[in-house]
Amino acid sequence: MTQNELKQAVARAAIEYVVENEIIGVGTGSTANFFIDELAKIKHRIKGAVASSEATAARLRGHGIEVYDLNDVPEIAVYIDGADEITNAGAMIKGGGAALTREKIVASVSKQFVCIADGSKLVEVMGKFPLPVEVLPMARASVTRALAMLGGTPKLRLKPGTEEAFITDNGGMIIDVAGLAIADPVALEQQVNQIVGVIAVGLFAARGANVCLLGMADGVKTLKF
Numbered sequence: 001m002t003q004n005e006l007k008q009a010v011a012r013a014a015i016e017y018v019v020e021n022e023i024i025g026v027g028t029g030s031t032a033n034f035f036i037d038e039l040a041k042i043k044h045r046i047k048g049a050v051a052s053s054e055a056t057a058a059r060l061r062g063h064g065i066e067v068y069d070l071n072d073v074p075e076i077a078v079y080i081d082g083a084d085e086i087t088n089a090g091a092m093i094k095g096g097g098a099a100l101t102r103e104k105i106v107a108s109v110s111k112q113f114v115c116i117a118d119g120s121k122l123v124e125v126m127g128k129f130p131l132p133v134e135v136l137p138m139a140r141a142s143v144t145r146a147l148a149m150l151g152g153t154p155k156l157r158l159k160p161g162t163e164e165a166f167i168t169d170n171g172g173m174i175i176d177v178a179g180l181a182i183a184d185p186v187a188l189e190q191q192v193n194q195i196v197g198v199i200a201v202g203l204f205a206a207r208g209a210n211v212c213l214l215g216m217a218d219g220v221k222t223l224k225f
């Protein structure tokens with residue numbers, strides 16, 4: 001099976017977690033895109049969705065799914081999103097698609113977080129995937145220095161094919177920190193959150209996943225945390 005087929009399989013399996021007549025939290029990335037395409041098939045069974053990025057909002061609307069402003073939605077029954085890495089305790093690195101801040105906000109008001117990922121994302125210790133940190137542009141240099149003190153190698157994310165900084169949906173920049181072996185994800189999440197100028201860190205540990213649907217060659221494996 002290709003990686004895309006594994007992603008499609010978990011996207012299909014995630015439909016079982018969709019709560020009828022509710023507003024669904026929807027993540028960002030290629031796996032989330034497969035999920036949106038599956039969600040479109042049952043759109044008459046949901047009220048609508050809250051999107052974690054402009055790209056996700058556009059794809060949802062393209063399928064005729066109503067997109068709600070989070071400010072008008074006090075609580076979300078379930079949030080479904082991918083991950084760049086996930087541990088067998090449900091902690092994740094997210095933000096490869098630069099949507100980490102909105103993803104974290106939507107996840108924070110969701111009763112259940114269902115992570116959908118191909119099996120290659122399951123790791124014992126996170127950090128092989130560079131940790132994304134969204135920062136206010138004026139704090140780019142000071143946050144980079146502070147992140148270097150944590151032992152990794154921070155690097156400003158650039159717009160593909162250019163020397164210009166990548167700008168997020170929120171007007172922030174992303175610093176990717178390579179070379180961290182994350183022994184204590186909750187402690188590191190707290191530490192990075194305390195750096196002045198950080199908008200959000202792509203470590204989802206204090207609030208990790210409740211369920212992970214992992215796409216494996218022999219089928220979808222469900223992990224519950």
Ligand SMILES: O=C(CO)[C@H](O)[C@H](O)COP(=O)(O)O
Pocket residue numbers: 027028029030031032081082083084093094095096097098099100103
């Ligand atoms: O956190 C994310 C976007 O900010 C994605 O969930 C993560 O990057 C995984 O992406 P994909 O499903 O394309 O492998």
